[in-house]
Amino acid sequence: MSSGDEGLLTLTIKMRVSPEPSLFKELVSLMKRYREALNHAIKVVIENKALSLGKAHKLLYSILKERYGLPSKIAIDCYREAIAIAKSWLGNPNRGRVPGAKTPRLWLTNKYSYRVRDSYVEILGGFRLRIIGWDKRYDAYPNGDAILLFKDGKFILGISKRVPKPAKYIPRGILAVDINEKHIAVGNSKTEHRFETAIRRALHYKHLAEELQKKYSSPKCSAWLRRRGILNRVRYFHRKARNIIEDWAKKTSYRLVSMAKQHQYAVAREYLTGLIESVRKLPKEHRVGLTILSYRRLEQWIDWQCEKNGVPIIVVEPRGTSIACPMCSSKLIENGYRRLRCSRCGFEADRDTLAVLNIERRALVQMWGALTPLNASQMTDVSPNR
Numbered sequence: 001m002s003s004g005d006e007g008l009l010t011l012t013i014k015m016r017v018s019p020e021p022s023l024f025k026e027l028v029s030l031m032k033r034y035r036e037a038l039n040h041a042i043k044v045v046i047e048n049k050a051l052s053l054g055k056a057h058k059l060l061y062s063i064l065k066e067r068y069g070l071p072s073k074i075a076i077d078c079y080r081e082a083i084a085i086a087k088s089w090l091g092n093p094n095r096g097r098v099p100g101a102k103t104p105r106l107w108l109t110n111k112y113s114y115r116v117r118d119s120y121v122e123i124l125g126g127f128r129l130r131i132i133g134w135d136k137r138y139d140a141y142p143n144g145d146a147i148l149l150f151k152d153g154k155f156i157l158g159i160s161k162r163v164p165k166p167a168k169y170i171p172r173g174i175l176a177v178d179i180n181e182k183h184i185a186v187g188n189s190k191t192e193h194r195f196e197t198a199i200r201r202a203l204h205y206k207h208l209a210e211e212l213q214k215k216y217s218s219p220k221c222s223a224w225l226r227r228r229g230i231l232n233r234v235r236y237f238h239r240k241a242r243n244i245i246e247d248w249a250k251k252t253s254y255r256l257v258s259m260a261k262q263h264q265y266a267v268a269r270e271y272l273t274g275l276i277e278s279v280r281k282l283p284k285e286h287r288v289g290l291t292i293l294s295y296r297r298l299e300q301w302i303d304w305q306c307e308k309n310g311v312p313i314i315v316v317e318p319r320g321t322s323i324a325c326p327m328c329s330s331k332l333i334e335n336g337y338r339r340l341r342c343s344r345c346g347f348e349a350d351r352d353t354l355a356v357l358n359i360e361r362r363a364l365v366q367m368w369g370a371l372t373p374l375n376a377s378q379m380t381d382v383s384p385n386r
């Protein structure tokens with residue numbers, strides 16, 4: 001996944017590649033040195049604000065070659081990547097720790113440091129890797145820069161491509177998406193579906209990690225090697241939790257964007273940054289962290305799927321989506337658990353249905369500049385799919 005700009009979309013085409021056995025060790029060693037060199041270069045670039053190639057070259061080129069043993073061209077790729085990472089980190093107002101690479105890798109400039117020939121990728125330094133399988137749909141578009149990763153014993157090459165964005169259709173209606181901690185309600189005045197979130201599943205692994213950490217932080221346990229094993233296990237659990245969220249966000253966004261495309265609807269979602277800010281004020285618990293991560297990843301994946309599939313997207317302000325009556329805009333009053341009722345027109349529904357209807361309504365206003373009247377009788381069609 002990646003962002004695009006006017007008219008073009010940047011895709012990363014991933015493929016498994018495999019080096020000749022005799023060069024396996026040498027390549028992995030180079031990629032490990034590159035990772036260390038990159039982490040060093042990121043720090044230097046940020047500390048010295050060396051965001052230009054000239055400045056970075058002066059500060060880093062000889063160190064990257066001598067201390068990390070990188071070939072000349074790869075040393076240049078290395079500080080170029082460091083500049084790109086530093087720029088995006090500095091440009092993020094919510095930046096956390098200085099970013100760093102964990103996986104052995106190589107950043108490759110198109111044509112200079114790598115090229116694709118038949119079913120092989122050739123990398124500067126005499127490496128030749130066989131391509132095991134790839135998505136041939138984008139073969140017609142020129143290759144951009146690439147990243148080679150060594151993960152779980154496998155080499156993965158990601159080549160970036162710029163492809164034209166598909167044209168967006170004129171929507172026949174709205175598919176509103178409401179997100180809360182337990183589930184996602186997707187629908188409009190004619191239909192409604194609910195998807196579970198993955199927060200509970202991910203939380204399970206966060207708790208496992210926490211228990212292990214507690215158990216082995218007692219003074220009784222001091223064997224370093226054993227701790228190291230435990231530490232890896234703890235990290236594994238954290239990673240597992242994040243992967244569950246990512247996988248869920250990807251699949252859920254795909255399902256709901258496909259649904260929108262099938263019916264030629266525009267997808268309407270709330271402006272999530274505000275929601276995230278309000279969640280951020282809660283105590284720092286795993287649940288809160290995972291909720292923020294879920295919102296953010298789902299938001300990004302929905303937008304991406306929409307761009308990729310030519311589905312129009314409408315972002316509405318989140319304020320009060322479940323407070324106002326979707327029929328007459330009057331204030332709603334509580335009427336039992338998670339249910340609300342309008343004192344003026346008598347309309348009644350649960351919170352999530354209300355949120356969906358209100359998002360739909362706001363999106364219609366935003367799109368047409370006027371309200372398309374909703375028909376209350378259509379509410380009988382509401383059918384949660386789980």
Ligand SMILES: [Zn+2]
Binds near residue numbers: 326328329345
């Ligand atoms: Zn009402």
